[in-house]
Amino acid sequence: MTRRRAELVVAALLVLAALCAAGFVAVYALDAIPDQTQYLGLALGAAFLCVAGALLVAGRHLVVTEDGESEYGHPSPETAERLVDIGDETVAGIRRRRLLTGAAAVATTAIGAALLAPVVSLGPVFDLAAMARTPWRRGRRLVDEEGNPVPASAIQPDEFLTAFPEGADPEEIGSPIILVRLDPASLRLPASRRSWAPGGIVGYSKVCTHAGCAIALYRAPLFQPAEQPPGLVCPCHYSTFDPATGGTVVFGPAGRALPQLPLRIDRQGNLRAGGTFSGPVGPSWWGVRRGRATS
Ligand code: FES
Structure with a gap:
């Protein structure tokens, strides 16, 4: 050549x-x-x-x-x-x-x-607000997949239920939540969240904070003595969150707790949101720990 x-x-x-x-x-x-x-x-x-x-x-x-x-x-x-x-x-x-x-x-x-x-x-650098926005706000009613209100009595111990904000797009990442009922005496929520779990019912974002899969499993020990306490489990990589302590990570690759939704029970006995989540919903991004969820 x-x-x-x-x-x-x-x-x-x-x-x-x-x-x-x-x-x-x-x-x-x-x-x-x-x-x-x-x-x-x-x-x-x-x-x-x-x-x-x-x-x-x-x-x-x-x-x-x-x-x-x-x-x-x-x-x-x-x-x-x-x-x-x-x-x-x-x-x-x-x-x-x-x-x-x-x-x-x-x-x-x-x-x-x-x-x-x-x-x-x-992660986003400029428009962080869009990542933090959710359809939840104080007083918004919880509904099931058919759009029916969710009475507090529908949440039984050892079961879990998925709920959505009434009138909002259920496909939005900030929409789905999971509800479980725990023994109120077993709750160890942060002091600022003491009123967030009426009757022991706690609500968390259904979107895993690891990579965004749906929390689809609830580990609820049925026999005593229980080796492990109740846990919300993501089947993708088995991140496990403790619903009694504010959704803290007890196992797996997730790097932060599940965002918790404050709940209250209205006069008809239905569940409503007491505000928006305790933190940004969804998989993590750079600076997510400093972010706040907004309505
Ligand atoms: S997406 Fe949930 S553990 Fe990885």
Whole structure:
């Protein structure tokens, strides 16, 4: 391969690497496309393959190589001088070629952008309010899946029920809650939440604080002595939350407690919200512990 042709091949491979890296960023941004993960891997893998190919061609055809030999194991002054010249020649030869440096800069920038793109998934930076908003507010009635009010008497010990805010979109991440009834004497809620559990009924967000799965299991020991106290369990990675202590994490990868919803019982005996959650709902993001849920 001639030197000129090698330069063109290296530049083309670097530009191709940049295109693949840009493709990674595009696929990452359009997260609605099917098989996104596979395309992400393909794009980044192809980018690195192109870079590897470019380095191979450059190393083989563009970098000047020459063997210097010396009888005594140390290079003679002439050989040393020649080696320095070769090095200078190599660097200068590559730098001289604007095409190559330009292509390398484009590839570096695009691959850097691809590597940094996932950082945005650590969470929103500017509009945190949207993440904290929930449809719950003081006085809002709890309804079941059919939209019927939930009487406090419907919550029996050792069972759990999913409820939603009346009139709100049940699909909203802040909508579903789980209700369980505990022995009031077993509650050890934070002091500020003493009035949040009328008759021992506690309500928590149904969305796991680990990765956002639904809390779908309730561990309620039926026989004494019980080895484990009641626990709300997420079946995805088995994060377990203690409903008696404010939804604190007792097992699993979740990093923070389930947000608790204050409850009260109205004159008709139905459950209503006493306000919004104790904290932001859903999987965690950067700074979530400083956030507050809003109505
Ligand atoms: S999403 Fe619940 S434990 Fe991982």
